[in-house]
Amino acid sequence: MDIISKARARSPWILHFDAGACNGCDIEVLACLTPVYDVERFGMMNIGNPKHADILLVTGTCNLRNARVLRNLYDQMPEPKAVVAIGACALSGGVFHECYNVLGGVEGIIPVDVWVPGCAPKPEAIIEGAVMAIERMQERAARMRARGGSENG
Secondary structure, three states: OHHHHHHHHHOOEEEEEEOOOOOHHHHHHHHOOOOOOOHHHHOOEEEOOHHHOOEEEEEOOEEOOOHHHHHHHHHHOOOOOEEEEEOHHHHHOHHHOOOOOEEEOHHHOOOOOEEEOOOOOOHHHHHHHHHHHHHHHHHHHHHHHHHOOOOOO
């Protein structure tokens, strides 16, 4: 299991979930994948399957319609996992926080490990948040090994 946890730390797979808002944060997340910022230099790869994902990037406002979907995606991810809330909308609801269907930030639905503030945050900040999430995953994996628990959920 130690080899698997080291490999997951060196090449985390990222699942991006857009909870819906202005899409400014989504554009910045996608900019991280371009050759200009090259997030793949850290071994990160954007995938679409939560069962293979290590880090969940959430952008946009959590509302009544997408809260269940977000929770399902989180529950399908194997342990250890990390969640990064990106942008003001994911942190608190942003400019949409007074809307009738907005539940607030992501932390009201799932536990968040790293917050990346901004409207919209720069790709450098998003990459830094993802790297911090990798560190949190490594800490969580070490605690799981110390307890003798299974890393695969």
